[in-house]
Amino acid sequence: MLFETAPLAERMRPTSLDTYIGQQHLVGEGQVLRKMALSGRLVSMILWGPPGVGKTTLANILAKAAQLPFYSLSAVSAGIKDVKEVIEKAQRSGKMVLFIDEIHRFNKAQQDSLLGAVEKGHIILIGATTENPSFEVINALLSRCQVYVLQELSKTDLQQLVQRAISTDAEISKRSYSIVEDTALLAMSGGDARKLLNIIELIDETVLSSKVEITDALVSEIVQTKTAQYDKNGENHYDLISAFIKSMRGSDPNAAMYYLVRMIEGGEDPKFIARRMLILASEDIGNANPNALLLATACFQSVTMLGYPECSIPLSQTAIYLATSPKSNASYVALQNAYSVVRETGDLPVPLAIRNAPTKLMKELNYGKAYKYAHDFEGNFANLEFMPEAITGRKIYDPGNNTREQEVRKFLRERWKDKYGY
Numbered sequence: 001m002l003f004e005t006a007p008l009a010e011r012m013r014p015t016s017l018d019t020y021i022g023q024q025h026l027v028g029e030g031q032v033l034r035k036m037a038l039s040g041r042l043v044s045m046i047l048w049g050p051p052g053v054g055k056t057t058l059a060n061i062l063a064k065a066a067q068l069p070f071y072s073l074s075a076v077s078a079g080i081k082d083v084k085e086v087i088e089k090a091q092r093s094g095k096m097v098l099f100i101d102e103i104h105r106f107n108k109a110q111q112d113s114l115l116g117a118v119e120k121g122h123i124i125l126i127g128a129t130t131e132n133p134s135f136e137v138i139n140a141l142l143s144r145c146q147v148y149v150l151q152e153l154s155k156t157d158l159q160q161l162v163q164r165a166i167s168t169d170a171e172i173s174k175r176s177y178s179i180v181e182d183t184a185l186l187a188m189s190g191g192d193a194r195k196l197l198n199i200i201e202l203i204d205e206t207v208l209s210s211k212v213e214i215t216d217a218l219v220s221e222i223v224q225t226k227t228a229q230y231d232k233n234g235e236n237h238y239d240l241i242s243a244f245i246k247s248m249r250g251s252d253p254n255a256a257m258y259y260l261v262r263m264i265e266g267g268e269d270p271k272f273i274a275r276r277m278l279i280l281a282s283e284d285i286g287n288a289n290p291n292a293l294l295l296a297t298a299c300f301q302s303v304t305m306l307g308y309p310e311c312s313i314p315l316s317q318t319a320i321y322l323a324t325s326p327k328s329n330a331s332y333v334a335l336q337n338a339y340s341v342v343r344e345t346g347d348l349p350v351p352l353a354i355r356n357a358p359t360k361l362m363k364e365l366n367y368g369k370a371y372k373y374a375h376d377f378e379g380n381f382a383n384l385e386f387m388p389e390a391i392t393g394r395k396i397y398d399p400g401n402n403t404r405e406q407e408v409r410k411f412l413r414e415r416w417k418d419k420y421g422y
Contacts, residue, residue: 049150052192103127104136328400348388
């Protein structure tokens with residue numbers, strides 16, 4: 001049967017914390033958001049968590065508890081003009097809650113437009129995001145908000161949600177439902193309450209009998225298009241990203257592309273993939289091909305601007321480029337060597353010749369006195385001691401065995417062969 005009423009997910013939206021499922025670390029007895037709701041005193045906040053875990057619902061409940069008008073904007077479609085209209089309304093009629101869904105999609109100028117009203121208390125800002133606010137929300141706004149992390153709904157939370165839907169919803173409960181198996185139902189929801197309720201509604205619209213037994217086979221048959229098996233927070237998540245990185249490190253673009261698409265199909269955050277490629281470009285390719293880091297950086301910027309599905313194209317291009325680039329971990333090894341030397345030897349004194357001498361006393365103590373300005377010498381090179389005396393001649397960087405770094409080795413050998421053994 002097809003309903004002309006609101007979707008099930010909307011009909012089942014809780015209106016109080018007593019009927020809210022999940023996030024007990026925030027809304028349970030004695031927890032911070034429950035205390036806030038009971039006192040009716042809200043602060044501006046960012047709710048950070050996966051899709052379908054109750055961010056919008058929680059914002060509504062908090063506004064209702066504080067008895068404040070609630071205005072909602074989506075960062076996908078709203079602009080500065082929309083924000084200013086709400087702020088002007090708040091200035092005329094009094095404080096209100098402004099909820100911005102997907103606030104990470106607001107650019108800097110749009111986020112800046114919120115600062116004054118939040119600072120003066122004209123609005124209580126509640127932003128919802130699936131992205132790390134440290135990367136996506138400007139510091140000035142972040143410093144004015146509390147950040148609360150919402151967790152993926154547990155199996156028990158999802159089962160409770162299903163039972164509530166089939167027993168209390170006015171439309172769904174018209175028929176007799178029994179849950180024989182729920183493995184497929186919970187897996188296909190991906191921990192997203194909205195998806196879970198959409199599947200229940202799809203079953204209700206498809207199965208016409210008065211008694212409905214929910215089984216894995218029934219769910220699989222009705223949903224038809226299965227989401228790739230992928231747990232973004234579990235073992236498979238780490239296995240796939242590990243396989244992806246190791247395939248590129250091992251110069252296999254075919255395997256790299258396979259694991260890339262596995263992650264894309266599973267809904268992996270494209271920024272997470274791009275960040276890992278940034279690390280690989282420096283750690284595993286480095287100066288064997290410095291352009292790798294430039295392309296990986298451009299890829300991250302492209303992903304930030306595009307989002308799915310278009311961002312899969314620069315992800316693909318970059319993965320193939322990194323997989324087919326010459327490899328060198330010499331810079332990474334040099335970094336680890338430097339850490340070891342510093343931890344082993346402590347804070348050794350810097351040679352006087354290369355110390356800064358901003359004061360008369362420092363100059364009298366010979367700070368910088370014997371310094372040789374490289375550009376005053378042939379080949380822009382002055383044979384000067386730069387290392388602390390206790391570790392003079394200690395080689396930290398050893399160029400890799402590739403065309404680009406062999407040129408670097410030749411460069412260093414011409415200048416430091418006697419000292420560092422290049």
